[in-house]
Amino acid sequence: MYGFQQNGTYPPVMASANDSKWQKDAADQNFDYMFKLLIIGNSSVGKTSFLFRYADDSFTSAFVSTVGIDFKVKTVFRQDKRVKLQIWDTAGQERYRTITTAYYRGAMGFLLMYDVTNEESFNAVQDWCTQIKTYSWDNAQVVLVGNKCDLEDERVVSMERGKQLADQLGLEFFETSAKENINVKAVFERLVDIICDKMSESLDSDPTLVSSQSKGTRLTENANTQNSGCSC
Amino acid sequence: MERWVCPNDRQLALRAKLGTGWSVHTNRMSSFQKAKQLNLDEQEQIMRVMQRAEYLDQSEQERIGRLVEKLDNMKKNCIGNGTTQCVLCGDEFGLLGSSPTFCDDCKKAVCSKCGVDTINSARQPLWLCKICSEHREVWKRSGAWFFKAIPRYVIPEKKTDCAKYQARGRIQTQGSRRVRPGGPSPAWHRGRGSTSTGTASYGESSEQDSSSSSEDEVNFNSKHKNKRGAESESDNISIGSSRSSHLYGTHNLADSKTSITSGNYGGAGQLSATESSRGDDYHDETDSEKSSLSGFSRDGSTRSHGVGGVAGSTRYDDEHDNIDVAINQYNKHQEDDEIVSSPDSDSGTSLGCLEFSLLYDSVNNALYCTIVRARGLKAMDSNGLSDPYVKLHLLPGANKSTKLRTKTIHKTLNPEWNETLTYYGITEEDIVKKTLRLSVLDEDHFGFDFIGETRVPLKKLKPHQTKAFNVYLEKTFPLEKDDDLIAIRGKILLSLRYATSRQSLIVRIIRCAELASMDSNGYSDPYVKVYLKPDKDKKSKYKTSVKKRTLNPEFNEEFVYEIKHNELPKKTLEVTVWDKDIGKANDFIGGVQIGINAKGERLRHWFNALKNPDREFRQWHVLSAELTPEVYT
Numbered sequence: 001m002y003g004f005q006q007n008g009t010y011p012p013v014m015a016s017a018n019d020s021k022w023q024k025d026a027a028d029q030n031f032d033y034m035f036k037l038l039i040i041g042n043s044s045v046g047k048t049s050f051l052f053r054y055a056d057d058s059f060t061s062a063f064v065s066t067v068g069i070d071f072k073v074k075t076v077f078r079q080d081k082r083v084k085l086q087i088w089d090t091a092g093q094e095r096y097r098t099i100t101t102a103y104y105r106g107a108m109g110f111l112l113m114y115d116v117t118n119e120e121s122f123n124a125v126q127d128w129c130t131q132i133k134t135y136s137w138d139n140a141q142v143v144l145v146g147n148k149c150d151l152e153d154e155r156v157v158s159m160e161r162g163k164q165l166a167d168q169l170g171l172e173f174f175e176t177s178a179k180e181n182i183n184v185k186a187v188f189e190r191l192v193d194i195i196c197d198k199m200s201e202s203l204d205s206d207p208t209l210v211s212s213q214s215k216g217t218r219l220t221e222n223a224n225t226q227n228s229g230c231s232c
Numbered sequence: 233m234e235r236w237v238c239p240n241d242r243q244l245a246l247r248a249k250l251g252t253g254w255s256v257h258t259n260r261m262s263s264f265q266k267a268k269q270l271n272l273d274e275q276e277q278i279m280r281v282m283q284r285a286e287y288l289d290q291s292e293q294e295r296i297g298r299l300v301e302k303l304d305n306m307k308k309n310c311i312g313n314g315t316t317q318c319v320l321c322g323d324e325f326g327l328l329g330s331s332p333t334f335c336d337d338c339k340k341a342v343c344s345k346c347g348v349d350t351i352n353s354a355r356q357p358l359w360l361c362k363i364c365s366e367h368r369e370v371w372k373r374s375g376a377w378f379f380k381a382i383p384r385y386v387i388p389e390k391k392t393d394c395a396k397y398q399a400r401g402r403i404q405t406q407g408s409r410r411v412r413p414g415g416p417s418p419a420w421h422r423g424r425g426s427t428s429t430g431t432a433s434y435g436e437s438s439e440q441d442s443s444s445s446s447e448d449e450v451n452f453n454s455k456h457k458n459k460r461g462a463e464s465e466s467d468n469i470s471i472g473s474s475r476s477s478h479l480y481g482t483h484n485l486a487d488s489k490t491s492i493t494s495g496n497y498g499g500a501g502q503l504s505a506t507e508s509s510r511g512d513d514y515h516d517e518t519d520s521e522k523s524s525l526s527g528f529s530r531d532g533s534t535r536s537h538g539v540g541g542v543a544g545s546t547r548y549d550d551e552h553d554n555i556d557v558a559i560n561q562y563n564k565h566q567e568d569d570e571i572v573s574s575p576d577s578d579s580g581t582s583l584g585c586l587e588f589s590l591l592y593d594s595v596n597n598a599l600y601c602t603i604v605r606a607r608g609l610k611a612m613d614s615n616g617l618s619d620p621y622v623k624l625h626l627l628p629g630a631n632k633s634t635k636l637r638t639k640t641i642h643k644t645l646n647p648e649w650n651e652t653l654t655y656y657g658i659t660e661e662d663i664v665k666k667t668l669r670l671s672v673l674d675e676d677h678f679g680f681d682f683i684g685e686t687r688v689p690l691k692k693l694k695p696h697q698t699k700a701f702n703v704y705l706e707k708t709f710p711l712e713k714d715d716d717l718i719a720i721r722g723k724i725l726l727s728l729r730y731a732t733s734r735q736s737l738i739v740r741i742i743r744c745a746e747l748a749s750m751d752s753n754g755y756s757d758p759y760v761k762v763y764l765k766p767d768k769d770k771k772s773k774y775k776t777s778v779k780k781r782t783l784n785p786e787f788n789e790e791f792v793y794e795i796k797h798n799e800l801p802k803k804t805l806e807v808t809v810w811d812k813d814i815g816k817a818n819d820f821i822g823g824v825q826i827g828i829n830a831k832g833e834r835l836r837h838w839f840n841a842l843k844n845p846d847r848e849f850r851q852w853h854v855l856s857a858e859l860t861p862e863v864y865t
Contacts, residue, residue, distance in 0.1 A: 070281050106615070199378070204353050
């Protein structure tokens with residue numbers, strides 16, 4: 001079910017010239033942390049627009065369905081640290097599901113998005129949550145995002161219902177508009193903050209940190225015999 | 233819930249219902265699966281995204297590699313004992329007035345210069361030695377805090393032609409013990425021509441050794457002296473030995489298995505030993521020690537073939553070289569005698585390609601197989617990656633005696649092995665008759681998945697002439713009986729269904745087929761055990777009845793696990809088949825684990841059952857002998 005990669009040997013080649021921008025972003029090593037985020041949600045809730053607004057500050061109403069997966073890279077400055085975000089945009093369509101779920105495992109944070117003008121997309125939130133639980137690491141952080149809040153006339157999911165669901169699922173909640181650039185930055189910044197907090201916590205509470213230190217020395221086995229120094 | 237099932241899964245489920253005793257292997261499975269679903273444009277588009285992602289991953293791995301290396305260098309430079317001396321700088325506590333503080337992480341004594349005052353997440357003060365502080369930093373920066381282990385990384389490595397590298401502002405450091413065996417030396421797969429450089433650098437590193445030992449003589453700090461003296465001594469020994477193997481190694485290849493590796497790779501390593509070491513020095517006086525130390529440990533690692541992983545630099549440069557090359561011109565023609573194949577044309581898809589070189593030494597009857605790397609391997613694991621390794625066999629007559637394998641490189645589709653595997657006692661007659669089979673396999677928790685293979689008739693080789701290959705893998709599935717590639721012990725047909733009304737997972741053991749015979753009568757007396765892990769009080773253990781004298785038993789027995797649906801993803805179903813023996817321990821025939829950590833058809837089966845409550849899914853599973861059952865009784 002994850003075998004699509006076999007459909008061609010892909011050389012590590014950057015295919016076209018318009019890759020140069022991202023290549024520059026990607027090559028930028030001037031950062032402290034790298035977080036991988038994933039945007040999920042039903043088809044046409046505005047995941048791609050949301051990402052474009054955030055990463056490129058651009059918006060178009062034209063709907064182009066995302067093919068499988070895509071990502072953008074953006075470096076932000078939070079809590080005195082430069083955090084490089086690799087933000088994966090996933091296709092909402094079913095047919096790409098096996099591809100997109102393959103990327104859950106590496107993600108530290110999820111933006112679970114629905115469309116406030118689309119009841120079905122809201123009803124699917126629970127299922128998306130199950131998907132996250134199934135495929136992601138346990139400690140991945142999730143925020144619930146109700147997008148297209150600029151379309152007040154067409155709204156069918158009230159903010160209260162969104163909030164209620166978020167509480168029920170134990171998620172933080174935002175209503176956003178990629179079109180009007182409402183809360184877009186805030187969502188990402190909040191998610192980054194949550195992950196940063198988790199990170200600090202994990203260092204102080206994580207017993208694996210100690211055991212990992214012996215693991216660290218395992219990797220350096222050759223030196224151990226000569227160096228009885230700090231084994232931490 | 234219907235919508236979680238992709239059409240192909242449905243097809244599979246239908247096929248499974250036929251109960252006609254088919255069994256699929258993941259590579260087959262996936263080849264018909266996605267190809268139908270995604271059209272070429274889509275595939276290409278996704279592939280491009282994945283390339284970009286891979287590029288990013290690569291630089292991320294290098295970044296983490298640099299972090300790890302920095303930390304290791306710091307650790308290497310620790311000289312104190314952590315009780316009466318500062319663990320880092322080795323300053324004695326007590327007499328001269330400095331008093332120790334203890335690192336909150338490693339609890340060792342540190343002097344005030346080598347410690348860091350910081351706070352934890354609860355804003356409480358924390359006193360850490362610089363090592364532990366750096367360790368926390370690495371933990372955060374690498375993402376290890378999240379994944380509970382340091383993610384895959386590559387240690388940046390010195391190469392002769394690394395101008396590009398430096399132009400990009402990458403800091404080139406050597407001095408890691410984990411320099412991958414040979415990854416590096418492009419001279420190796422281009423025909424092993426690095427003799428002169430190798431020798432030159434040996435000379436230089438010996439010089440450094442002597443300088444460090446002479447420094448010892450002036451240094452009257454007894455602790456330092458002892459320690460360092462010992463190290464320089466061992467350095468000399470190891471360099472001496474690698475030099476001799478270098479001199480003899482390349483021409484008199486069969487002396488020892490590692491001679492060829494240490495000769496060449498040692499050379500590559502030594503080249504960089506002249507490079508001055510990078511920062512993080514607390515103490516200037518340890519500089520010379522460090523360079524000699526690194527010289528030593530590099531030799532150590534080449535001899536021990538290092539700790540798996542990939543050499544980043546070679547690959548990185550290749551990427552760079554290729555940057556303007558179109559996708560289908562992927563194969564580089566570096567050498568005249570390189571053999572490059574084209575992908576399987578019928579499928580239009582590729583399993584990946586394998587780069588390796590072969591050298592037959594007719595004087596010593598040795599066949600050297602250097603497995604360099606693979607590219608674009610098919611992903612076999614749920615993380616979109618594989619854990620590939622290469623197995624070699626000599627055909628005909630493949631059996632365990634001709635089996636050689638490389639290390640496993642985890643979580644990659646572009647593994648770099650750079651390992652030389654050697655067959656001894658290969659006669660000229662063998663060369664005419666035999667074929668070398670190279671199979672790339674994906675290591676699994678138990679067993680493996682077959683990715684692809686290629687075969688080389690040895691008569692293609694000319695004695696004493698290295699021949700390089702860069703070939704696409706083919707999917708000849710190893711079905712031959714004489715093949716020990718798979719320790720298949722039979723098959724089992726299972727049915728899974730989640731019954732919402734009963735809040736239960738219903739497991740039905742339908743039948744087994746082609747079980748291995750465990751008794752002298754050529755049969756087994758099989759029964760099946762089922763176990764839903766993890767499960768503390770072992771309540772989930774069930775057994776079928778025993779079927780006498782059969783290798784194709786039919787059980788049709790059903791077991792019910794009362795469990796909430798949302799708890800199922802945490803569970804693994806372990807099904808093991810046993811041969812009942814009276815008066816002695818029962819023999820383990822084979823087993824299969826089905827759950828979220830399984831792969832291929834096992835994972836699919838589990839998901840189908842989970843995502844489609846109240847529907848029954850039947851599937852054949854291959855029984856592996858390599859599963860160590862938890863309920864081994």
